Amino acid sequence: MGMDLNRYHPNNLKRVSSGMINVHPIQRGGILTEEARRVLLEWADGYSVCDVCLEGRVDLVKNPPIDEFKQDVAEFLGMDTARFTAGARHAKFAIMSAFKNGTLVLDSLAHYTSYIAAELNGIRVYEVPNSGYPDFRIDPEGYATTFERVKEETGRYPDLALLTHVDYRYGNLADARKVGKICEEYEVSLVLNTAYTSGIMEVDGKKLRASFIVGSGHKSWAATAPIGILATNYELADSVFRTSKLRGDWSGRAFTKKELALFGCSPVYGLPVMTLMASFPRVVERVKRWDEEVEKARWFVREMEKIEGVELIGERPKNHTLMHFESPAFHHIAKKHRKRGYFLYHELKKRKVFGVQAGMTKNFKLNTYGLSWEELEKVAWAFKDIAEKYGVEVED
Numbered sequence: 001m002g003m004d005l006n007r008y009h010p011n012n013l014k015r016v017s018s019g020m021i022n023v024h025p026i027q028r029g030g031i032l033t034e035e036a037r038r039v040l041l042e043w044a045d046g047y048s049v050c051d052v053c054l055e056g057r058v059d060l061v062k063n064p065p066i067d068e069f070k071q072d073v074a075e076f077l078g079m080d081t082a083r084f085t086a087g088a089r090h091a092k093f094a095i096m097s098a099f100k101n102g103t104l105v106l107d108s109l110a111h112y113t114s115y116i117a118a119e120l121n122g123i124r125v126y127e128v129p130n131s132g133y134p135d136f137r138i139d140p141e142g143y144a145t146t147f148e149r150v151k152e153e154t155g156r157y158p159d160l161a162l163l164t165h166v167d168y169r170y171g172n173l174a175d176a177r178k179v180g181k182i183c184e185e186y187e188v189s190l191v192l193n194t195a196y197t198s199g200i201m202e203v204d205g206k207k208l209r210a211s212f213i214v215g216s217g218h219k220s221w222a223a224t225a226p227i228g229i230l231a232t233n234y235e236l237a238d239s240v241f242r243t244s245k246l247r248g249d250w251s252g253r254a255f256t257k258k259e260l261a262l263f264g265c266s267p268v269y270g271l272p273v274m275t276l277m278a279s280f281p282r283v284v285e286r287v288k289r290w291d292e293e294v295e296k297a298r299w300f301v302r303e304m305e306k307i308e309g310v311e312l313i314g315e316r317p318k319n320h321t322l323m324h325f326e327s328p329a330f331h332h333i334a335k336k337h338r339k340r341g342y343f344l345y346h347e348l349k350k351r352k353v354f355g356v357q358a359g360m361t362k363n364f365k366l367n368t369y370g371l372s373w374e375e376l377e378k379v380a381w382a383f384k385d386i387a388e389k390y391g392v393e394v395e396d
Ligand SMILES: Cc1ncc(COP(=O)(O)O)c(C=O)c1O
Pocket: 026, 086, 087, 088, 089, 090, 110, 111, 113, 164, 166, 167, 168, 193, 195, 196, 215, 216, 217, 218, 219, 227, 228
């Protein structure tokens, strides 16, 4: 046998980021709380939450209290009810499966998973443009204009709208309230993709007039992957969480409780849902401290921009901890460096900072969410120290 099974030995399964400050753009909000770490072993076995499943559906399990938990999560998001999905992407797919072959208007900064969910459901996509370089802002009025464009082309307003609350490229915070108002005026249901917001900042679907809130447990709710959240109101719950109508023609079996878009039973059975639950009390508290996170992010941007040839792109001032820098200074160094574009990654690693994508120097993204002031200072120092090492000017 050619397999080297030793490579799977636990001693060989160490994370490359171990022991470093991890500023990976998608990871900061998914770091487990102490409480979540405490349930890891108890609930680590495969279908652990199914010990006492009386209804054949994870979301109805009473012990552990998943049934109550889904309602608490819905309340926390200002919605009526919720389900747990295999990530934000599955939540979007589930919603769009109720709008098959329809039309969707979404922001032009939407994540690829929004487009894929639409494509898989035969939905035609129309984009709301953004303002372009260097801010890339989404103007809420663009939704009204695009709704009109859809009407001109198809004779009807769209079936659905989607707004990426904070986008993955620039970390811009969209004006969800204004978009929600426009959607309400046009009677178009709004999906608010809060993959980068709910769980770290307050999101109230009722106030924002969202029909659906999509969240990502592993991105922003301190949970183990994969887990997403799909919250909605009672009016729409029946269509999105519609149940099976099929009957086997030989067996005569029916599956009337099984929700189609959740594959019959939620696809998250063990650790993902239990870590989400164990972290929840802390998540409910932490969203109230969002202002401090923004303050830290803005401080960090100021420090980074002291390096000549490093500049934030996306909205200013920042309203989120995910940020994107343009860095001709580092790109210039990379051109002459033995390690080429990988030099920044290696230099950061030497300074115990991880998460800037290997090979990136022209521009890069990082996320400061949840870093202490001390950690933040270390990260800023690391970038400045690298710049100075290669003769780049750094302001005091
Ligand atoms: C804006 C946005 N939405 C959705 C996703 C996908 O989330 P999930 O992994 O929970 O499906 C991402 C992942 O980066 C994202 O950036």
